[in-house]
Amino acid sequence: MWQMLKDRIRKLKPAQLIVTYYFLAISLSFGLLRLPWVHQPGQEVSLIDSLFTAVSAVSVTGLTVIQITDTYTVFGIVMVMLILQLGGIGIMSLGTFVWLLIGKRIGLRERQLIMLDHNQYNLSGVVKLIIEIIKILLLIEAIGALLLSLYFTQFYETWAEAVLHGVFASVSATTNGGFDITGQSMIPYANDYFVQIITILLIILGAIGFPVLIELKQFLSHKSGPFRFSLFTKLTTITFGILLVVGTILIYLIEYNQRFADVSWHQGLFYALFQSVSTRSGGLVTLEVSTFTEPTQLILSLLMFIGASPSSVGGGIRTTTLAIAVLFLINFSRGRHHIQVFGREIHLIDIFRSYVVIILAVLMSMISVITIMIIEDLDVIAVIFEVTSAFGTSGMSMGITPTLSTPSKMILMVLMFIGRVGLISFLFMIGGNNKKEKYHYPKERVIIG
């Protein structure tokens, strides 16, 4: 029986395995959220809403159809935190960790598995990598939790309360979970720059990508000689930074005489910065995004659609996909049919992948928006916002998610799932195997654009 299951797993392709694992994690989370001690007395949550919460937490998105503080007990809140960890650390690394614990050596098959989920190529020692991931994430969370818990003692009567809020805020920020137990995201801290700065740092550390963190650690502990950051780290970090800065500036300028008309310049700047950071996939907000003007809401949607770095807790098309698209555009317009950047050439297959990811993401998002528009009677911008938020696993919301009908909720669940799994894995799962072509047809040109 056990042998049969193991054989079955062995026969799955890496991409299928990842998708299977995520399915299992969602099922487990759903089960946890249906435990009798999760809900406060008198609170009824429908099965679809529990499933939605499970998918949202495993994919660390943060879109919710229920109000956590009003619905869940402390036990329920701890369960949510646990699921966020499960999603944030990544089922793959956790799975590998379990293998390690039971003393099994990591073979080529498991290496492939992790390489696909975290897409790690040039780094040696996959085993070391997984341990590093968990160590780094827990360390970041612990520091964040400590700082926030201590700081929160001034707001809460008991230490226990302060610690619960501190730990939850740190876990939610670092895993980019975007859930809150304040009942209104980070809005209570809209004027508290300390909490905001800590939260921003935690979100960035979670969304910047684990390979970047590991290389950074190597760089810091590096003794002598020149240290070369990988092309991936350079590309994703610069893209991440540009998105963050450009987002902040655009939001600030557009809302200067609108939403920020009555607040001080530094308050406006912090509003712009926090919301810009949150689109990478943090999902927490310091104001109701529905009070922004429509151009800002469209820009936030676009930023969420792009999402975070690969191999991070975030979703979307990912920073590197955007970077390669833009670099290819620039190189092609100069007559080059490849991409040169930082003294390296991007592999052709990665250009192909970025193309496929963008086409698929755009198609999927458009179909989702139009379908939800047909089902619900809602403002188009709110629908675009919620769809890109789900796909980017950001979780910022215009507030329509709790009002949605079951079919629309299911669309958002699928988007969160695919956003987290990643389009490339998803594509290989639905598309099946790699075939090696034995022959080629004659080539013929067609007319383009």
Added chain:
Amino acid sequence: MWQMLKDRIRKLKPAQLIVTYYFLAISLSFGLLRLPWVHQPGQEVSLIDSLFTAVSAVSVTGLTVIQITDTYTVFGIVMVMLILQLGGIGIMSLGTFVWLLIGKRIGLRERQLIMLDHNQYNLSGVVKLIIEIIKILLLIEAIGALLLSLYFTQFYETWAEAVLHGVFASVSATTNGGFDITGQSMIPYANDYFVQIITILLIILGAIGFPVLIELKQFLSHKSGPFRFSLFTKLTTITFGILLVVGTILIYLIEYNQRFADVSWHQGLFYALFQSVSTRSGGLVTLEVSTFTEPTQLILSLLMFIGASPSSVGGGIRTTTLAIAVLFLINFSRGRHHIQVFGREIHLIDIFRSYVVIILAVLMSMISVITIMIIEDLDVIAVIFEVTSAFGTSGMSMGITPTLSTPSKMILMVLMFIGRVGLISFLFMIGGNNKKEKYHYPKERVIIG
């Protein structure tokens, strides 16, 4: 002096030449529309509005800031028709035709020129091609004009009026100009299926692409042996057909209980069909598109964004670009890194081109929508609709174009211009020359999606 000008032209790259020609055509058209006999007595048209009309007519888009029947004299209307011909036949073919007339042989340079504008590759005899284009277009227009003029005699008191309306309707439909002198597009013929069918046929013949028409003619006059349609013709015609049918079905289903609730099934079907055809780039409408529901308006926008066949009178990203994107998606998900279709393999450079066109078109449209949203206080769907209508040179309108401020009008003009010129030509113009790379950097993988 003349020699200097000729030398200057000779030094331009093909793509730059095309753009230059379009600029000249717009200037000429602007001049024609500022002639004293163009406007009805007492009618004042601002310079920007004349320029807008000129750009709209040369790019055969059909978006208007003025009401032609109320503003222009019969002379003015004839001028508009003339400009539509200029745009529809294509400045390139016209330019070559002039060269032919003055007895100059067509050299390699001019061949390149035409090949880039009409992107014609496998067909021999570029000279023959241009003559064919003009002959076919004029023939189609003449047949359309004859049929419509005869039919219109029942509606108008004089033959002259019937002929004016018949000729204008035929020219506007065949060139996909989308202009009207009824004052309300094709709405007066909303129940006249004869006029609609003729118009639909004329729009399709204009938008299907000249290479397709020429191959069709060859096929029809073909005596014996098997005839092979080119890959381009197969790809673009099938995509065109699918878009037309899918568009019709989607519009019909979405509006079944909405806009079409009170009309007969055949009326609803004709509404859906006509508007679906018009998104390819016809631009004429049999109802106010603002009365559709929002999902339909979004679908129309998407269809306009895709646009018509390359080497046709239409714009947008073009049918083949979409076809290659979708085919690449399917092939890639099956583990292939090339496209096999109809027993042929698509050239790598064409996959690259489709990628570049889509990225650029999406970026351009999004920036345009957000900028216009910041400038104007307008509904986002109306803005998306007008922007995709301009880029797809379709010219369907939610009615906001006349209300726009000058900066927004300029954005639409740029979109119509780029939509007509084609993104590939535009890109090569701004990007400069083809450089041959002498060396390559080492390749390095990054993580995608």
